[in-house]
Amino acid sequence: MDKRNYCVILAGGLGTRLWPMSRERKPKQFIDVLGIGKSLLQMTYERFASFIDTDNIIIVTNEAYRQLVVEQIPGIKYENVLMEPMRRNTVPAVTWAALEVKRRCPEGRLVVSPSDQNITDYDAFRSDVLCGLDYVGGHSVLLTMGVKPNRPEVSYGYIQMGDAVEGMEHLYRVQSFTEKPANDFAQIFFESGEFLWNTGIFLWSADTFLGAVQDVSPEFSLIVENVVEAYRSGEFISDLLLELFAKCPNMSLEQSVLEKVDNVDVLLCHFGWSDLGTWASVHEALPQSDMGNVVIDSKSLLYDCKDCIIKLPDGHVAVVQGLEDYVVVEEGNVLVICKKGDQKNIRKFVNDAQLNLGEEFV
16 A cells, blocks of 8 residues: 555534434434445445555544544544534535645645445446546646436536646646536436546645645645644644634535646546435435335335335334335434435434424424
8 A cells, every 4th residue: 555645534513414313413424324234424434444544544524523433443543533523514624634744744745525425336436536646646636526417417526628648648727616406407417428427535745735725825824834844743632623614615626626627637436436415315225116216224114115215223113105205314313305316405304303493403
């Protein structure tokens, strides 16, 4: 294993769209969403640990979830769990991780990955990631990973491919990013052949990414310089970390950095991929009955039901009749029955439950 290769797993989110299974005290990355005996975080960690030294795998999470990380990843080193002082989007978390990689290995290159994805072809995944790490190790580029869409999906982000990179197979310049397009645009993207699904997996050297962050934001640049100096002096101050997060705009990595620089490429990847951020995507990732139903580790009787997903606690039974494209999920003190294809309403349900019923229901 190349000691310059690092992995950063982002595991601080709330996973609201998988409510009520995903709750604030234990969000989706710490749950066995697929009913296979492993949480999404454990699956992600093991996937990378097969080809990246575990000493070089860093998990970024919220302070509230440190104990969950330690319980699920036994033996992980204290310094390999970075705890966010507040919830922001991905930019400050990735910046902090890149600073930590640079401190440990000035030539370090890293793959940044969410903790909520399903990968079906491990060999192809390993090959694509290692190829990408070698590429960013020798070129000052920010590399994204894209996969060909098999349907006009509106819950995924898209990457538009530009010109092919000369001398490199399956590598293209990035022309544009689009986050969760409307139905009509998703159809156009799918039919054009120019767009890939954005996996949210990124690769770059620590130096290249930190340079890009400093280029796009003078204010952020000063904070990064102060953190680097604190690292050098051995007197890292928590106030600097708090400032790093507090001053960062609550925007995605694509919006904050990648759309503002001109050295972004995309690797067309060939591993089976799906994001497990919604009940629809979980339904898609699991084996289905002849009627398209998915029952996750639960007892149920379904009559005239089609394309539904069912998940109940141990000892509970569901008897469901006449539903099509529905979610029936119970966890703790909450039962949700809603249309599977109408995922945007899940956030509304969570907000309404929090405001009208109380914090204990979210």
